[in-house]
Amino acid sequence: MENANDILEVRNLKINFKTYAGTVKAIRDISFDLRKGETLAIVGESGSGKSVTTRSIMGLNAENAVIDGGTIMYKDQDLLKKTRKQMDQIRGRDIAEIFQDPMTSLDPTMKIGKQIAEPLIIHKGMKREKAYAQALEMMKLVGIDNAKERINDYPHQFSGGMRQRIVIAIALVNYPEILIADEPTTALDVTIQAQILDLMKELQAKTNTSIIFITHDLGVVAGMADRVAVMYAGKIVEYGTVDEIFYNPKHPYTWGLLNSMPTMDTSGTELPSIPGTPPDLLDPPKGDAFAARNQYALEIDTKQQPPFFKVSDTHYAATWLLDPRAPKVTPPDPIIERQKHYAQLTHEAIDKSRGKHIEEQEEQL
Amino acid sequence: MAKYLAKRIFYIILTLFIVTTATFFLMKFMPGTPLTNQAKLTPGQIHQIYKQYGLDKPLWQQYLVYLGGVVHGNFGTSFQFSNQPVSYLIGSRMGPSLTIGGEAMVVGVLAGLVVGAIGAIKANTWVDTTATIISILGVSIPSFVLAVLLQYYLGLKLRWFPIADWGGFMYTVLPTLALAASPLAETARFMRTQMVDVLSSDYIELAKAKGMGKVGIIYHHALRNSLIPVVTIVGPLAVGIMTGSMVVENIFSIPGIGEQFVKSVLTNDYPTIMGLTIVYCAMLCVVLLITDIVYGIIDPRIRINK
Ligand SMILES: Nc1ncnc2c1ncn2[C@@H]1O[C@H](COP(=O)(O)OP(=O)(O)O)[C@@H](O)[C@H]1O
Ligand SMILES: [Mg+2]
Numbered sequence: 001m002e003n004a005n006d007i008l009e010v011r012n013l014k015i016n017f018k019t020y021a022g023t024v025k026a027i028r029d030i031s032f033d034l035r036k037g038e039t040l041a042i043v044g045e046s047g048s049g050k051s052v053t054t055r056s057i058m059g060l061n062a063e064n065a066v067i068d069g070g071t072i073m074y075k076d077q078d079l080l081k082k083t084r085k086q087m088d089q090i091r092g093r094d095i096a097e098i099f100q101d102p103m104t105s106l107d108p109t110m111k112i113g114k115q116i117a118e119p120l121i122i123h124k125g126m127k128r129e130k131a132y133a134q135a136l137e138m139m140k141l142v143g144i145d146n147a148k149e150r151i152n153d154y155p156h157q158f159s160g161g162m163r164q165r166i167v168i169a170i171a172l173v174n175y176p177e178i179l180i181a182d183e184p185t186t187a188l189d190v191t192i193q194a195q196i197l198d199l200m201k202e203l204q205a206k207t208n209t210s211i212i213f214i215t216h217d218l219g220v221v222a223g224m225a226d227r228v229a230v231m232y233a234g235k236i237v238e239y240g241t242v243d244e245i246f247y248n249p250k251h252p253y254t255w256g257l258l259n260s261m262p263t264m265d266t267s268g269t270e271l272p273s274i275p276g277t278p279p280d281l282l283d284p285p286k287g288d289a290f291a292a293r294n295q296y297a298l299e300i301d302t303k304q305q306p307p308f309f310k311v312s313d314t315h316y317a318a319t320w321l322l323d324p325r326a327p328k329v330t331p332p333d334p335i336i337e338r339q340k341h342y343a344q345l346t347h348e349a350i351d352k353s354r355g356k357h358i359e360e361q362e363e364q365l
Numbered sequence: 366m367a368k369y370l371a372k373r374i375f376y377i378i379l380t381l382f383i384v385t386t387a388t389f390f391l392m393k394f395m396p397g398t399p400l401t402n403q404a405k406l407t408p409g410q411i412h413q414i415y416k417q418y419g420l421d422k423p424l425w426q427q428y429l430v431y432l433g434g435v436v437h438g439n440f441g442t443s444f445q446f447s448n449q450p451v452s453y454l455i456g457s458r459m460g461p462s463l464t465i466g467g468e469a470m471v472v473g474v475l476a477g478l479v480v481g482a483i484g485a486i487k488a489n490t491w492v493d494t495t496a497t498i499i500s501i502l503g504v505s506i507p508s509f510v511l512a513v514l515l516q517y518y519l520g521l522k523l524r525w526f527p528i529a530d531w532g533g534f535m536y537t538v539l540p541t542l543a544l545a546a547s548p549l550a551e552t553a554r555f556m557r558t559q560m561v562d563v564l565s566s567d568y569i570e571l572a573k574a575k576g577m578g579k580v581g582i583i584y585h586h587a588l589r590n591s592l593i594p595v596v597t598i599v600g601p602l603a604v605g606i607m608t609g610s611m612v613v614e615n616i617f618s619i620p621g622i623g624e625q626f627v628k629s630v631l632t633n634d635y636p637t638i639m640g641l642t643i644v645y646c647a648m649l650c651v652v653l654l655i656t657d658i659v660y661g662i663i664d665p666r667i668r669i670n671k
Pocket of ligand 1: 047050051053
């Protein structure tokens with residue numbers, strides 16, 4: 001691993017799909033790290049390649065997928081080089097996944113206790129009895145009432161929110177190091193959404209699992225993630241800490257996503273969505289894929305893909321607007337508001353750390 | 366459960382009543398008469414015969430008499446078949462029909478499940494293509510053509526099985542095979558569709574994410590979920606076997622009710638036709654009831670609690 005704090009390092013990943021219409025270039029050279037114990041959110045419109053990214057990590061891509069390059073390093077092993085059988089050892093033990101729709105993720109004809117116990121039986125070779133006892137503990141941990149009586153119930157006897165708790169129990173029963181959650185709350189009611197997110201945070205604190213949290217909705221990211229990567233048309237276009245992405249965004253696509261996000265004071269008013277549609281991945285544009293929808297596009301955007309420009313040690317954005325030669329542009333008003341807020345935040349942070357520093361000095365005296 | 370059963374049985378009785386009524390009046394309005402040599406008979410003789418069978422009474426009276434008989438399992442006396450009671454005729458011929466029908470159902474469905482499952486597991490390979498060709502042939506070759514082919518090759522040429530007649534297991538093999546082809550094909554096609562669907566479902570994806578191997582996934586998750594809906598096609602398959610048996614029994618000279626049905630139709634033996642129609646209908650109702658109950662038992666989602 002390049003960095004001792006990383007649990008997963010994705011480098012220059014390229015995934016294509018062979019179809020009758022041609023080659024779909026779904027993932028076009030992405031790199032990112034997942035730190036131990038953190039939550040990394042990957043956000044982007046539908047079709048930007050979030051699910052393909054997670055399936056590549058799990059080794060569960062469709063049969064027409066072609067790995068066009070890159071590595072996915074987990075504990076000094078490249079997951080892309082593993083056979084199906086070797087991946088079976090890792091899936092459900094070291095890396096687990098929660099899917100989008102809890103109504104369809106559970107086997108309708110199998111008792112939930114058995115479904116939760118399965119990963120233990122598969123990976124730890126546990127006997128039925130012991131596995132069920134642990135499954136029961138897990139059911140309690142994810143907040144299923146009367147767990148003991150309900151262990152022999154079938155999925156249809158639970159609500160959507162409860163089913164997602166069961167799916168989470170299945171994913172966490174082996175205490176995996178990495179949990180991938182692919183839009184885990186998209187199919188749920190808003191109130192249930194919040195409960196599931198709280199549960200995930202609570203369990204993460206207990207298990208120290210690293211989470212890759214996939215969503216198309218920036219709204220759920222704020223309270224959930226430590227860092228955010230913004231994806232567009234098979235590329236990561238900006239990444240940074242949550243505060244950096246929310247309050248100091250640099251990429252016009254991130255601006256668009258933030259502006260179309262409902263907040264307290266926009267409720268009721270119509271939200272501006274990003275005009276236009278993502279490019280055809282059968283034949284992606286030569287320059288910046290977002291150029292066609294970008295009101296701030298420069299001439300170079302249509303000709304050459306922007307490299308990542310460093311904003312801070314933790315914050316990078318791939319937009320030509322950050323090139324020193326680029327003209328200064330004024331972001332949309334709401335973004336300026338956010339940046340003001342960010343300036344405040346950073347000052348507070350600096351003050352706080354100074355204050356702490358002084359306290360420490362005083363203690364030493 | 367008891368309430369559900371009572372309701373279902375009530376509907377079966379209602380169905381049988383409607384079928385009895387309908388066949389009775391349809392028979393009455395059919396052209397032709399049961400008297401083979403009518404031209405040679407005097408009006409007096411004809412009257413005598415009609416009186417013997419109760420055909421001289423008004424229609425509504427005939428109907429009530431018939432209905433009363435049916436309730437007691439009495440379908441009247443056959444016009445042909447040496448004046449035997451229809452119920453006796455049917456009873457004595459039930460065995461062979463149930464034997465080959467049952468065998469065909471079991472063989473067809475089991476083989477169909479295997480072929481369909483293999484096709485789905487090996488979807489879009491040559492194995493799958495072969496399985497599909499088997500299904501298409503099974504559905505499109507009529508059972509009587511297959512019966513004749515089997516009779517010729519396995520019976521006449523290779524002499525592995527008796528060509529026709531009845532008397533022991535060996536006699537059932539060829540008719541069973543002829544009848545099993547269509548349920549085999551239907552089941553295979555249905556099973557393949559079900560299983561391809563199941564294999565691409567989210568819960569199979571979750572099973573993969575658990576680290577379960579291919580065999581485990583098929584054994585623990587895919588098979589049961591694909592098998593359950595197959596129960597729903599057993600009723601229609603039974604209908605296919607019943608109609609198929611009418612021809613196949615004739616080809617193999619099997620003394621069953623299918624063969625009898627064809628003979629009665631050819632000779633305008635109304636009581637026998639009506640009796641057999643009601644019996645076929647009752648058998649179908651029972652098959653449907655059993656499959657519904659079985660479906661309720663094996664599918665946890667529709668288990669009948671009340
Ligand atoms: N099996 C496949 N064959 C062809 N194209 C695919 C396949 N799977 C995904 N894609 C394409 O890859 C792109 C990214 O898809 P996905 O990762 O599912 O997007 P999302 O960000 O909504 O999760 C989409 O354009 C999609 O059409
Ligand atoms: Mg997706």
